[in-house]
Amino acid sequence: xxxxxxxxxxxxAKCCSKIQVVCHSITFTILLLNEGFRFIGMDAIxxxxxxxxxxxxxxxxxxxxxxxxxxxxxMHGYSLxxxxxxxxxxxxxxxxxxxxxxxxxxxxxxxxxxxYGDDAIxxxxxxQGVGIKEELPQPDIERxxxxxxxxxxxGVYLIRQLSDEVEFNTxxxxxxxxxxxxxx
Numbered sequence: 214x215x216x217x218x219x220x221x222x223x224x225x226a227k228c229c230s231k232i233q234v235v236c237h238s239i240t241f242t243i244l245l246l247n248e249g250f251r252f253i254g255m256d257a258i259x260x261x262x263x264x265x266x267x268x269x270x271x272x273x274x275x276x277x278x279x280x281x282x283x284x285x286x287x288m289h290g291y292s293l294x295x296x297x298x299x300x301x302x303x304x305x306x307x308x309x310x311x312x313x314x315x316x317x318x319x320x321x322x323x324x325x326x327x328x329y330g331d332d333a334i335x336x337x338x339x340x341q342g343v344g345i346k347e348e349l350p351q352p353d354i355e356r357x358x359x360x361x362x363x364x365x366x367x368g369v370y371l372i373r374q375l376s377d378e379v380e381f382n383t384x385x386x387x388x389x390x391x392x393x394x395x396x397x
Contacts, residue, residue: 305368314340344389
């Protein structure tokens with residue numbers, strides 16, 4: 214367990230504030246936007262909160278996104294069932310970004326942003342790749358479960374099934390972005 218002690222900050226009710234913590238090459242940024250937040254210890258409570266994670270391109274680091282998103286969703290009143298859905302979609306998206314978008318390059322990173330608003334969490338996962346060139350075929354789940362077919366496309370299938378909105382190939386300056394919206 215890594216514990217980080219942050220300095221005390223003075224907050225103005227109408228400012229945009231930012232906390233950034235770097236632990237073992239992972240950057241955590243918390244943005245507190247506009248008004249409507251308060252501090253309870255070091256936990257920010259807000260109806261307008263965004264969290265940004267920059268992860269190394271290494272399988273296993275998606276667990277950081279899963280844990281962060283679970284805490285974020287709990288803070289915004291999501292049910293345990295929806296939190297599990299959120300964890301699944303962010304893990305699948307991060308792993309796809311690492312393996313397919315960044316092609317396993319150790320020098321690449323995956324950026325993940327969570328934003329809460331309008332009773333939904335928007336998740337954006339950005340890699341340094343070029344995106345999906347064509348629509349993936351629908352996987353045959355029964356054949357995958359019976360281990361007849363490899364699980365190609367299964368992550369994208371799960372993302373589509375568990376998300377309320379999905380947008381692939383969102384063009385950003387740093388690469389490809391997958392945008393997902395999950396309502397309560």
